[in-house]
Amino acid sequence: MSTLRVTAEKLTVHPHPNADALELAQVGLYRAVVAKGAYRTGDHALYIPEQAVLSAALIEELGLTGRLAGAGANRVKAVRLRGELSQGLVCRPSALAGLDLARAAEEGVDFAELLGITKWVPPVPTTMNGDVEAAAELLPWVDIENLQRYPGILEPGEPVVLTEKLHGTACLLTYVVEGGRVLVSSKGFGSKGLALKEDERNVYWRAVRGHGVPEAAARLAARLGATRVGVFAEVYGQGVQDLAYGVDVRTAEAPPGYAVFDVSAEIDGQVRWLDPAEVFAEGELPLVPRLFEGPYDLDTVLEWASGRETVSGRALHLREGVVIRPAVERYSPVVGGRAIAKAVSPAYLTRKGGTEYE
Structure with a gap:
């Protein structure tokens, strides 16, 4: 597994080829499915990578109750949504309201601890x-x-x-x-x-x-x-x-x-x-x-x-x-x-x- 970092990132937004109400927000070479109109190319937002475990409060805020992976339905996992691979979550949690996300992206600030996000550790046989x-x-x-x-x-x-x-x-x-x-x-x-x-x-x-x-x-x-x-x-x-x-x-x-x-x-x-x-x-x-x-x-x-x-x-x-x-x-x-x-x-x-x- 790679290291877990939850950072602000500059987005490139692409159309979703199979859904009028969805778009693809690109971070690096990853793409995450987002609601259409939520972001524009050049915007900054938080990127939560795969294998991240979210708190119940954050899951509820993001409207993801019952939609994540794992026994606790709290783990971010790659999924296909309307035929497109979605890796990680792109969002703007209320805890970051008022923060300069562009500056945070430039400085590489890690928000995992602030948001209570941890790395998933599988049980060991x-x-x-x-x-x-x-x-x-x-x-x-x-x-x-x-x-x-x-x-x-x-x-x-x-x-x-x-x-x-x-x-x-x-x-x-x-x-x-x-x-x-x-x-x-x-x-x-x-x-x-x-x-x-x-x-x-x-x-x-x-x-x-x-x-x-x-x-x-x-x-x-x-x-x-x-x-x-x-x-x-x-x-x-x-x-x-x-x-x-x-x-x-x-x-x-x-x-x-x-x-x-x-x-x-x-x-x-x-x-x-x-x-x-x-x-x-x-x-x-x-x-x-x-x-x-x-x-x-x-x-x-x-x-x-x-x-x-x-x-x-x-x-x-x-x-x-x-x-x-x-x-x-x-x-x-x-x-x-x-x-x-x-x-x-x-x-x-x-x-x-x-x-x-x-």
Whole structure:
């Protein structure tokens, strides 16, 4: 999941092709369905992104009682309204009356706390949970922002790599050379500086042991002269999420599905991000599928984001999306961090019965 920020944004308004009383308000590359005449191009309004959880008072004020997602009907989710994909909410809550929204947009003010808006955190299945311990040496992962919210992360024409975004649960492994220690965590626990104690029932530990990840990380550390190596991967299969890629993690006959999407290494006191395809030998570890290498073009990215998965080799179900990064690692001033983004398939966003465990 990307970070939750509720900000004022400048709108571009488009006609709704299938409804006379509706229009489409565009924020970045997202479009949200709004009432016709509510906004004009150039206006500023609040944008509440997907996965935001709203208070009962705000839901009532916006006239959304019973119309949002989740058991409490309080979560913002992508939906199709009269055939058009609507992602997030565009509104002007009364709590912001009198505020200069154009200035707030320029300053990047986050209104989430003021409005009582929080980020949805899905329940964690037992197989992804366990006893934890403090892990100060765990190399952290960073949230990947959506290209549609921040379209300027990448420059047109710059060389990029597109990899398939898998629908699983992020597994963080850090190999610490001193003492040969192995730290394993989930995205949620890792963000708190916690590691999962080894347990043969835990899906993350089953995956890293079953695929020989600690050994591969140790070999890489030796080759690089690194003091720590971080291996970041997606653990997937039936029993993890609703898209399973032909793998069932509920049986002990084979390890859970596992695919590396990123690597970091601490060398001479500095943490560097590395391309998994360049640092691991062919077949050493399973890697996420590499779909495209070439000049960055938005239409090309969005085309690759949709379609069928390639992990199983059998196109068993829809693709979640793609991750886009420069061919050469770099900094992005747009997000104040790594130049890396994701693009998600509309079919994935609007599928029925989907799960979103971290």
